[in-house]
Amino acid sequence: MFDWLIVGAGFAGSVLAERLARERDEHVLIIDRRPHIGGNAYDRHDAAGLLIHQYGPHIFHTNSEQIFDYLSAFTGWRHYEHRVLAQVDGQLVPIPINLDTINRLYGLELTPDELAQWFQARAEKVQDIQTSEDVVVSQVGRELYEKFFRGYTRKQWGVDPSELDKSVTARVPTRTNSDDRYFNDQYQYMPKHGYTRMFENMLDHPNIKIMLQTDFEEIRNEVAFRRLVFTGPVDEFFGYRFGKLPYRSLRFHHVTHEKEWHQPVAVVNYPMEQDYTRVTEYKHLTGQKHPLTSLTYEYPSDLGDPYYPVPRPENAQRYRLYEALAKSTTDVWFVGRLATYRYYNMDQVVGQALATFRRIDSSVLRQRRG
Numbered sequence: 170m171f172d173w174l175i176v177g178a179g180f181a182g183s184v185l186a187e188r189l190a191r192e193r194d195e196h197v198l199i200i201d202r203r204p205h206i207g208g209n210a211y212d213r214h215d216a217a218g219l220l221i222h223q224y225g226p227h228i229f230h231t232n233s234e235q236i237f238d239y240l241s242a243f244t245g246w247r248h249y250e251h252r253v254l255a256q257v258d259g260q261l262v263p264i265p266i267n268l269d270t271i272n273r274l275y276g277l278e279l280t281p282d283e284l285a286q287w288f289q290a291r292a293e294k295v296q297d298i299q300t301s302e303d304v305v306v307s308q309v310g311r312e313l314y315e316k317f318f319r320g321y322t323r324k325q326w327g328v329d330p331s332e333l334d335k336s337v338t339a340r341v342p343t344r345t346n347s348d349d350r351y352f353n354d355q356y357q358y359m360p361k362h363g364y365t366r367m368f369e370n371m372l373d374h375p376n377i378k379i380m381l382q383t384d385f386e387e388i389r390n391e392v393a394f395r396r397l398v399f400t401g402p403v404d405e406f407f408g409y410r411f412g413k414l415p416y417r418s419l420r421f422h423h424v425t426h427e428k429e430w431h432q433p434v435a436v437v438n439y440p441m442e443q444d445y446t447r448v449t450e451y452k453h454l455t456g457q458k459h460p461l462t463s464l465t466y467e468y469p470s471d472l473g474d475p476y477y478p479v480p481r482p483e484n485a486q487r488y489r490l491y492e493a494l495a496k497s498t499t500d501v502w503f504v505g506r507l508a509t510y511r512y513y514n515m516d517q518v519v520g521q522a523l524a525t526f527r528r529i530d531s532s533v534l535r536q537r538r539g
């Protein structure tokens with residue numbers, strides 16, 4: 170008899186397995202339908218010996234000291250600040266849009282103050298900012314929106330930015346200075362020996378058993394357990410009773426080139442051309458030295474593994490039905506990006522899992538006392 174069955178060995182499941190085993194001495198069985206731990210953050214060495222991310226580039230960034238300290242028990246870090254270029258009008262220019270993006274794209278020599286005015290002159294007045302289009306046109310105007318955001322977003326999500334919640338493009342700021350970092354967070358690092366090694370360290374405990382290539386459906390009636398943590402898609406758990414929640418998928422094309430470098434930064438975005446959205450060159454992320462270089466091209470798709478919840482009002486409404494059902498289901502805890510239908514970064518999932526552990530702890534302790 171296990172105290173816990175945990176479905177999914179990504180960040181959500183692994184953090185809870187680790188906490189319950191190490192802090193509470195509970196016995197945990199963690200399963201995943203994939204042949205590896207780490208969920209979407211899984212990385213591996215390819216045939217050339219280069220460390221690549223199987224499910225696209227994962228860069229760790231957070232403002233939370235607590236989350237950073239927690240993960241630091243399982244990995245050392247390589248300081249890395251992410252920089253992205255976008256291929257626009259035949260040039261590679263910084264995204265987020267900043268002072269250099271505009272000066273280079275338009276052959277100008279604006280100062281930060283002048284750029285603020287330049288944006289103001291082009292920004293559209295939007296009374297009530299609701300959509301991903303509103304966010305961008307109200308900051309930088311329609312021309313830059315069309316160059317940097319409309320095409321990329323249509324490819325990535327399969328819908329127009331005017332049909333997506335504002336939170337999607339609001340992830341990417343606009344700057345009037347020359348800061349060309351993709352993230353502003355205080356902590357920006359890559360795990361020194363990769364994500365998979367970090368997960369191995371988290372799950373390395375005598376109370377934790379791992380079963381891979383195992384679907385929840387296969388074992389739910391075969392294994393005895395007292396409580397369940399579910400980190401897969403919440404609509405799947407409830408047999409799609411309120412209809413399917415849309416998740417956007419990606420097809421990853423991994424290649425190795427016989428040259429040392431392919432592009433000047435880790436990620437180049439293609440907002441205006443190509444079927445893929447972005448190309449990642451891993452050596453920039455990992456610092457690995459190697460005469461060859463490995464890349465990943467991302468092709469968005471509706472088919473395939475669920476990667477992104479799609480932030481639209483009707484999906485949020487449908488999710489709320491599942492959320493109410495989830496809350497009323499006793500002894501099952503729903504955690505993570507798929508189970509709570511939230512466009513969360515890794516640090517947010519870790520934070521959510523740690524908060525869930527604290528809630529479990531107090532409710533289980535209450536039951537024990539009772």
Ligand code: FAD
Nearest residue numbers: 177179180181202208209225227228385401505506514515
């Ligand atoms: P997952 O990692 O999806 O883990 C869930 C696991 O559950 C999966 O392994 C799945 O196989 C398993 N599972 C589901 N259902 C079942 C079932 N029925 N039976 C058995 N197993 C099941 N975040 C960042 O912070 N920085 C980034 O740079 C970043 N880049 C990203 C790039 C891409 C392309 C994507 C898709 C995501 C990126 N993220 C990034 C987000 C990050 O991947 C997630 O926040 C995080 O991995 C979510 O962890 P999770 O445990 O909730 O879900």
Ligand code: UDP
Nearest residue numbers: 264317318321322325337338340341438440
């Ligand atoms: N986006 C865009 N152009 C870009 C970069 C981002 O239109 O060059 C939009 C797009 O809708 C994307 C969203 O902003 O899905 C969030 O970007 P982010 O890089 O955070 O996406 P993720 O890394 O989560 O795929």
